[in-house]
Amino acid sequence: MIQQLSIFVQNEVGSVAKVTAILKSNNINLRAIASFDTPEFAILRIVVDQPERAKAVLTEGGFAVTVSEAIAVELEDKPGVLHDLLQVIADAGFGVNYIYSIVIRSGKVPLIILNTDNLEGSKSVLKEKGYSVAEQEDVVL
Amino acid sequence: MIWNEAKECMSRDEILNMQGVRLKKTVKRVYHNVEFYRKKMQQMGLEPGDIRGIEDLNKLPFTTKEDLRENYPFGLFAVPQSEVVRVHASSGTTGKATVVGYTRKDIDIWQECVTRVLAMSGIGANDKIQVAYGYGLFTGGLGLHYGAENLGATVIPMSVGNTKRLITMMEDFEATAIACTPSYLLHIAETLEEMGKVDKIKLKAAICGAEPWTENMRREIEAKLNLKAYDIYGLSEILGPGVAADCDAHNGLHVYEDHFVPEVINPDTLETCKEGEVGELVFTTITKEALPLFRYRTKDLTSISYDPCECGRTIARISRFKGRSDDMLIIRGVNVFPSQVEAALLEMGETSPHYILIVDRVNNLDILEIQVEVAEHFFSDEIRKLEGLTKKISHVLQTALGLAVKVTLVEPKTIARSEGKAKRVIDKRKLL
Structure with a gap:
């Protein structure tokens, strides 16, 4: 099993870029990414090299994040x-x-x-x- | 503890007698010193001698915020300026600010009332209290400050604006009490959680006021911070904080009836409501020197009870506020109070308590949208669960409000936290 992060993002201009900006500034490497949208919001799922750290910095950045398998x-x-x-x-x-x-x-x-x-x-x-x-x-x- | 048993535990007859004596004196003084009231009374054919006791209170004219504005700044003062030792002013969100004044004796009475509130909340000389209301023209900061000093507690005059510093001092000084708005206290609790410092603080009591809040919000604050939260009420026109507050029974707010006489009226007919009936709260001051007011209409909706409280106090109690008659939204003919939304969300327990109501008019139809922040521990990985949550919130709110509601989930911490009064409503219809 691998760990993936699910991130709640609003469906608006620049919302995914806010997530990637945090990952970039913390030098976290993305291994896979997928977004699943609804009219109002999206769940962005990512696999990264440092899942726990990614969760911590994204939470600090104001995102709701869950780690799942x-x-x-x-x-x-x-x-x-x-x-x-x-x-x-x-x-x-x-x-x-x-x-x-x-x-x-x-x-x-x-x-x-x-x-x-x-x-x-x-x-x-x-x-x-x-x-x-x-x-x-x-x-x- | 009961700070002033002689005044807080009188029999109903003693209270009415005292109020009658004080009212008669106030009416005479006001009639001779305040042109506004003298003219009003003359128009009504009312003379000071017609007020023979507290039973004649309802013969007196009402006073509104507009009356204070029209007599800006000092027109309703009943003493020469040399006797006024301080002024405060309320935020003038609409029109001019409302200016209020105090004599030395008014300030003494104010601090006595706040001291009674703090003592009722279990605070004493051994406590260290952070006053995190704004200091300045707003009555919150200085009102709590002097009351706490009068009690003999150690005051940490934080004011507002720097939550991190407040938390540092809360921890380093081992503060045992805090006075601030309930929404700001929730913000402090969130910040403490983020910093992992909830266990490090020694707070045992919180005195919250200046905005309406619900029993559920009290429970949330108490659970998050492991303290007891009390409700303090006041308005600058009458005194500032300390007009009324609740005790451990949390069964209504005790009104200091030796200084302020409460009435509840029907805001449409202006008739006095029966005990227990909800209406607009009205106050008459009977000891104020600088700015005595007759039957001041607060716009706060509540009911009144004269039953003695289990805490031993016999003074009247007003129920937790049902909202304000002037922040009530009318959406498609339905009366909506933001506090109903908050109560329903907290009752449901699957979202954060951070929400905002957005009212708009599309094709001549009023639309109510409620944005709710997704709380991390309720955030599901599955879209269908989030959609289910959205539907459930809509359903709960529709039931609570009797109105169709569009619910939008938004990212955490995107709804502005306020260090003063929380902004819960954006009514776009007013911009049209």
Whole structure:
């Protein structure tokens, strides 16, 4: 499992930039980012190299932040692999809440990050099927 | 403790007799010294001798804030300027400031009243009190200051404007009491939480006033800071802080009836309300020298009770304020008080107590939007839960107000915190 930060941002000009400004000035490295919007507000989800510190500086900057877990799975770069992975989760009867981008890691295969309604169960079935599920340290390096 | 048992625990007959004697004296003095009241009484065919006791109070004319403004600055003073030792003035948000004056004896009575309030809150000579109301023309700072000195407590005259310094001194001096607005105290509590210093402070009592607040807000302040919070009421026209305050029973605010006679009237018919009935609070001063006022209309809505309190005091109690007759919003024909919104939000307990009402008129329809800050511990990672929260808040407010409400969640600390009176309403309709 990896740690992701969810940040409440209002849907207005410059709101995401306020978040990235804080990360930049604290020298925190972004590994993945996704935003999910509604008409009034957005939840920005990020994976960073220093989650606890990122939470502290963002909270200090006036943001509501929660740290939660998500599954990060290694995927080969070829057609159909994401489908195979999702089929494993669907067959196990788990629902996917959201999937987002890919963590860039130099010299390693990409990761896909997903959240389901049963994180531990999803992780087990994926491992059983031979998927490589990453931990926080894999994201940091 | 009860600071002045002789005055706070009289029988009802003793109170009425004392009030009658003092009222008669005041009416005679005012009639001879204040042209404004003499003319009013002459127009009504009323002579000082017609006031034979407190039962004749309702024969006297009302006084309004406009009367004070029209006689700006000193027109209603009843003593020569040489006897006035201090003036205060209220913020003139609309029109001219309201100017009030005090003789030496007025100041003595004022500090006696504030001392009674502080003693009622369990504060004594061994306490160190931070007075964090504004010092200056506003009555809050100096009013609490002299009352606390009179009590023998150690006064730390903070005034307002520097929360970090206030907290440093609160910690270093081991302050045991604080006097400030309830919204500012919540701001202080938030700052203490951020600094991780809540455990380091020694506050045991807070004297909060100058703006309306709710029982829920009291509970939140008490839980956050582990202290007892008391409600103090006053208005510069009558005295300043110290006209009334609540005791440990928190069952209404005790009015110092040996100096101020309260009445509750129907603001439309001007008839006196029955005991327990909600209406506009009206005060007549019966000991004030510099600025005695007859039946001053406060615009504060409350009810009155003459039942003795469990604390032992027998003086009249006014209930927690239901709002002001003049900050009441009328939205699509529905009367809305910001305090209702606050009470509903705190009752629901899933948001921060920081909110603002925005009233606008779109296509000739009044729209009420309420912006509420997302509190970190209620912030969910899931959009559907946040949308659920928004819907729930709308529903709770709709039930409480009887009005459809658009709820917008906003980022923490984006709604302005005030060190004076909290601004809870933006009425864009007035700009049209």
